Amino acid sequence: MSPVTTVVPADRPKHLSKPVNNENPNPSPKILIPRVLTDVSKDGGGTHGTLKSQSARVRVRVSISLALAPTPTTTNLPHVCTRALLPSTTAIYPRTPSSLHRSPLRPTFLGLRPRSLPAATVPVSPSPAAAMDPVATWGLTPLAGADPEIYDLLEREKRRQRRGIELIASENFTSFAVMEALGSALTNKYSEGMPGARYYGGNDVIDEIENLCRSRALAAFRLDPASWGVNVQPYSGSPANFAAYTALLNPHDRIMGLDLPSGGHLTHGYYTSGGKKISATSIYFESLPYKEAANPFEYCDVVTTTTHKSLRGPRAGMIFYRKGPKPPKKGQPEGAVYDYEDKINFAVFPSLQGGPHNHQIAALAVALQQTMTPGFKAYAKQVKANAVAIGNYLMSKGYKMVTDGTENHLVLWDLRPLGLTGNKVEKLCDLCHITLNKNAVFGDSSALSPGGVRIGAPAMTSRGLVEKDFEQIGEFLHRAVTICLNIQKEHGKLLKDFNKGLVNNKDIENLKAEVEKFADSFDMPGFTLESMKYKE
Numbered sequence: 001m002s003p004v005t006t007v008v009p010a011d012r013p014k015h016l017s018k019p020v021n022n023e024n025p026n027p028s029p030k031i032l033i034p035r036v037l038t039d040v041s042k043d044g045g046g047t048h049g050t051l052k053s054q055s056a057r058v059r060v061r062v063s064i065s066l067a068l069a070p071t072p073t074t075t076n077l078p079h080v081c082t083r084a085l086l087p088s089t090t091a092i093y094p095r096t097p098s099s100l101h102r103s104p105l106r107p108t109f110l111g112l113r114p115r116s117l118p119a120a121t122v123p124v125s126p127s128p129a130a131a132m133d134p135v136a137t138w139g140l141t142p143l144a145g146a147d148p149e150i151y152d153l154l155e156r157e158k159r160r161q162r163r164g165i166e167l168i169a170s171e172n173f174t175s176f177a178v179m180e181a182l183g184s185a186l187t188n189k190y191s192e193g194m195p196g197a198r199y200y201g202g203n204d205v206i207d208e209i210e211n212l213c214r215s216r217a218l219a220a221f222r223l224d225p226a227s228w229g230v231n232v233q234p235y236s237g238s239p240a241n242f243a244a245y246t247a248l249l250n251p252h253d254r255i256m257g258l259d260l261p262s263g264g265h266l267t268h269g270y271y272t273s274g275g276k277k278i279s280a281t282s283i284y285f286e287s288l289p290y291k292e293a294a295n296p297f298e299y300c301d302v303v304t305t306t307t308h309k310s311l312r313g314p315r316a317g318m319i320f321y322r323k324g325p326k327p328p329k330k331g332q333p334e335g336a337v338y339d340y341e342d343k344i345n346f347a348v349f350p351s352l353q354g355g356p357h358n359h360q361i362a363a364l365a366v367a368l369q370q371t372m373t374p375g376f377k378a379y380a381k382q383v384k385a386n387a388v389a390i391g392n393y394l395m396s397k398g399y400k401m402v403t404d405g406t407e408n409h410l411v412l413w414d415l416r417p418l419g420l421t422g423n424k425v426e427k428l429c430d431l432c433h434i435t436l437n438k439n440a441v442f443g444d445s446s447a448l449s450p451g452g453v454r455i456g457a458p459a460m461t462s463r464g465l466v467e468k469d470f471e472q473i474g475e476f477l478h479r480a481v482t483i484c485l486n487i488q489k490e491h492g493k494l495l496k497d498f499n500k501g502l503v504n505n506k507d508i509e510n511l512k513a514e515v516e517k518f519a520d521s522f523d524m525p526g527f528t529l530e531s532m533k534y535k536e
Contacts, residue, residue, distance in 0.1 A: 155533035162524045162532070163516040164433040165473055169410040169456025171435075172312050173463065173525040174363075175370065181363035182314055192355040194345055206358050213365035217318055220368045223297065229341050231319045232364060233348050233356035237306035240317030244302050247340065247347035302340060310383065310409055310458045312376075313367030316360045319344055379461060383409045386457040389467035393474035399481075402441060402452065409457050414441050416451040420484055424498055425453050428487075429480050431502060432512045433519070434473075463522040476515055483507045 144151045161173070186209070192199040195207035210232065217230045234240035249255065296303045303320040307313040321340035326332065349356070370376055384407070391401050391411040402412040415425060422438025429436055439454035440447045455477075457470065465473075487501035502508065529535055 152533070158524075158527055158532050159534040160433075162529070163520050164435055165476070165515055165519050166459035167434065167436040167455045167457075167473070169437075169454050169458065170306075170309050171456070172309055172458045174308070174312050174314065174367065176526050177370075178312075178314055178363045178366050179526050181366050182359050184359055184362065186359040186362050187357075189358050190355045191358060192349060194349075209358065209362050209365065210356070213361050213368065216365055216368035216372075217320075220371045221297065221320070223320065227322060227324050228297075229321050229323045231321075231344055231348055232316070232361055233353065234304075234317035234319060235353060235357060235360070236315055237304065237317045239348075239352060240304040240306075240319050243344065243347040243352050244304050244319055246351055247343040248302065301338065302344070307364050307367065310380070311367060311371060312458075312462060314360050314363035316357075316364050318364075319348070382466065383457045383461045385467055386461050386465065386470040387411055387455075390455060390457070390470040390474045390477075393471045394477065397474075397478050399478075411455050412439060412441065412452050413455060414452050415481075416441065418481065418485065419493070420481070420488070422450040422453045423495065424484055424488070425481060427499070428484050428502060428508065429453075429477070431508050432476070432480055433515045434476060434480065460522075462525055465522060472518065476511065476518075479511055483511070 138146075143154070166173075186206070189203070189206055190200055191203045191206045191210075195203075195210050198207070213232045214230050215225070217232060218225050218228055223230075231243075234243060245255065297320070301322045305311075305318050305320075306316070307318060308315045321344050322338045323341050324337060326336045326338055387406050387409050391405045394411075394413065395401055395405070400414040400417055402414050405411070415422060426436060426438045436453050436455055438450045439452050440450040441452040444451050460470070460473070483505070486507075487505070488498055491497045491501040523529075
């Protein structure tokens with residue numbers, strides 16, 4: 001039996017209460033119409049066929065046009081037919097088996113009352129052979145051929161990265177191996193749940209990859225697998241933070257976090273002076289400040305981290321948590337154990353996320369493996385040395401660094417003594433092909449108009465720069481700030497007036513040329529100069 005469509009009258013009108021035909025004076029309000037598509041032949045620009053529909057009570061023929069060009073799918077046809085064929089008093093309830101939707105040559109025919117059945121032309125999807133591009137065409141065409149517009153934008157971004165100085169502390173350049181994993185066939189697989197407990201089949205390899213990533217994460221941070229666990233599924237750092245809050249806190253609980261101008265992050269919770277809640281954390285939870293803890297794993301039960309900054313991995317996040325027996329403590333029940341694992345895993349999925357991004361997890365596993373090499377250890381030391389070098393150079397020019405220097409991968413430059421804002425310096429540096437970001441300084445009244453800029457060393461250290469190179473970058477920054485002061489003196493302090501001085505400025509153009517020549521002399525991780533479309 002062919003698939004059927006049920007037609008049910010809505011507010012049956014009087015004129016339709018008459019017998020449909022002499023054979024059956026009392027027709028049922030439901031008419032079942034089997035459908036068979038026959039006599040398909042090509043004619044001119046399309047293909048035509050006849051739809052023969054038969055039942056015990058009605059026999060109809062409907063002409064149907066089969067266009068070879070792409071047409072609406074069969075699942076959309078009921079909407080087309082409803083407007084074209086149906087009286088306003090008819091309600092339609094298609095009984096369409098799922099197999100019908102997979103057959104582009106079997107249209108969804110809407111059952112009609114015999115009295116109101118006109119002939120109609122209805123578009124039907126073509127056969128797969130006629131409609132689908134071959135796999136070799138759509139599935140194996142390189143980006144340059146498949147989408148030249150996106151390809152060109154990608155190549156322009158590669159040129160920007162190579163010919164510029166990247167000083168944003170939260171950015172880095174990842175390796176070719178990590179990029180290979182990110183662009184791999186792993187993006188095709190869906191795998192909700194944890195390894196060994198997925199909601200989909202076919203995850204044997206995916207489970208191995210995620211388990212390998214978790215074991216490498218613990219090894220990279222020198223954590224005992226018997227005492228620590230890790231979830232590597234968060235899409236990035238902010239979801240990791242919020243998953244931790246969701247797992248650990250109950251309604252009306254309080255958390256402690258640094259104020260944003262004092263070095264905190266939006267996901268730690270932030271309120272404006274008027275009490276406006278900025279992040280999801282501050283909406284759902286109440287936050288208070290806390291003091292510094294040097295070693296998070298020594299003092300904390302739960303630790304979150306991003307993976308794409310100083311770790312040089314893909315954009316993702318991790319949540320580490322204690323597990324196993326708790327150390328003896330007065331008033332604690334004997335045999336007490338940490339219960340974070342299930343809570344955190346449940347907070348990540350299904351509470352906040354769907355399926356993990358398996359290509360990201362594989363890329364993270366690659367990056368974690370790279371962190372456990374002598375080369376990465378040397379890189380981490382060089383990052384700190386370079387940050388110290390640029391901070392000292394700028395202080396030698398009379399500029400103020402918050403905390404009078406740094407002991408990590410970044411420095412915070414206080415511009416307030418110069419009468420400048422971070423917005424102005426960031427904008428001018430961008431025009432000179434130096435990328436950094438405005439940043440609040442302790443004591444700022446507004447995070448929207450910060451008094452400093454943040455300078456990070458990880459990205460340019462990944463390109464092989466050492467202390468003397470960062471001193472040269474410090475000289476570029478000194479010149480950029482000097483240009484800012486000259487423009488502000490000539491055009492005024494208002495940002496709209498300041499922006500006028502940025503147009504056709506020869507000093508900016510000269511500095512940009514020097515910056516690009518300097519940056520272009522260093523290799524880029526991830527791609528070579530020879531592979532680039534735009535080499536200059």
